[in-house]
Amino acid sequence: MFLLKLPMELSGWLGRLILKPIFYMINMITFSLFALNDWHKNHPLFKRSSYQNIVSQIIFTGIDALPAITFLALVAGFLFTFRLIVMLDTLGGTDNLINILVNVIGLEIGPLISAFILVSRTGSAIVVDIGNMKLHGEIEGLELLAININDYLVTPRLLSCAISQLALTVYFTSITMVVGIVLSSILISSGHLQLLSSLSMAISPMMLVAFVLKNLIFGFFIAATACYHGLSVVKSPTEVPQQTQQAIVNSLIMVFVLDSFLGLALL
């Protein structure tokens, strides 16, 4: 009897395993679309007042994160850019050096490290903030005042995170590239300084679009995951750390999955 049931149970387990992330993704996209729709209804796209709340979120998400991202960019400049130049120099493949730097540092490492910082810093803060608001009935209080939560709390975070992720990645990548190239020109060959001038030529319009899209999508979904888990807190204080942990793990998985899909799309 057990042996007869085993294939059924295994297939059921496998089905649930596959369906769970698919439903999670559908939930996340639906949640984000509803939030954007509610925001769009109340805020004309080209009105300055529509963006006041978003600007204050950008200050927290983007500007306050600058010291951490500057330090990491300096370290990454040595760890990735400089070492990549040294390796390629040793192997003699300097012809494509600038293309490799743009693809590896600009399109992969930069967005990923900025996303890690956004997940660990802003994502976790959003879950704790919204989770505690939910727990203390503050969200219910806002709803009782006819304040739309999607409009007031969720969408400003989604948009500000998307913009901040893009801005932080531009900042991070620029520092990482410059530090690595300058170091290599001091320690290996002064000719490497020319790489700085050829950087702008190496970035194709397609690459630029991919870079902007990737970062906007990363930031948007990091915030969406955080808001979704924050609002999933129901009534126990123990749910806040649980939801924070889930949001961080799911955000990181989502960043890698999205990165893979976008990488495939760019091939």
Add this chain to the structure above:
Amino acid sequence: MKSPVMQALIQCQAVKANTSPDKYMGNELDFSIEQGQVIALLGTDIENTNNWLKTLAGVYYPSSGQVTFFGKGSSQFTKADWLKLRKEIAYISKDINLLSMLSGLANVMLAANYHKIANPETVKSNALKLISQMELAELAMLLPVNMTRDQQLLFAIARALMLEPKMLFLEAPLVQFDDQDSFKELIFDKIRHQKMTLVVSTQDAQFIQSYADKVVFVDKDCIISFNNSNEFFMSDNPQIKRIIKKVPTL
């Protein structure tokens, strides 16, 4: 002297609140709330009483029957109607729910600014005026965590009043206050003077005697409405008698 009866703002027809069956198994409520009235809601179970209060305020859907708000049945309400209703009926729950990250003043201005009741400068000056009327001016810049429960409640009431609602629902407000007389003087007398309709869940018999135009009593197996407080105090219902006896103020 009680307020004159005007138009019904809320009309309940065979309504049962959205409570679990183990909390309420009684009859339906047929009841109306008119402009300027003060309604007291009391019961043997606080959660049950507050569920009825939420149903009357349109926060919860009734489990059966129909509640008509300002002449329109709740079953015909669109999403926009519900949003409009939340601005017209202010509801302050017993948890108070001020935003913990905002100061008292910012909390008071929040909903008015969100709904663009006036330009931000006017909202601020109105908020400051209201806060000083409620003797809260010194606390305006404090975060809710640095306030006492009664101060938080006053800020929550000020926040709701900024939207100029037609009705104010308060969940057990007197429980939050050590000095209940000053609160009654500050809030109920002022609201009564403004002819605002007030619905309060309370166990305070003195409040019922002094202010209530109508009384609704909720028990596990019945809900009874009284057209004035005298009817309530003269009731033969054993549960009501038991509640009145427990109240030291009478």
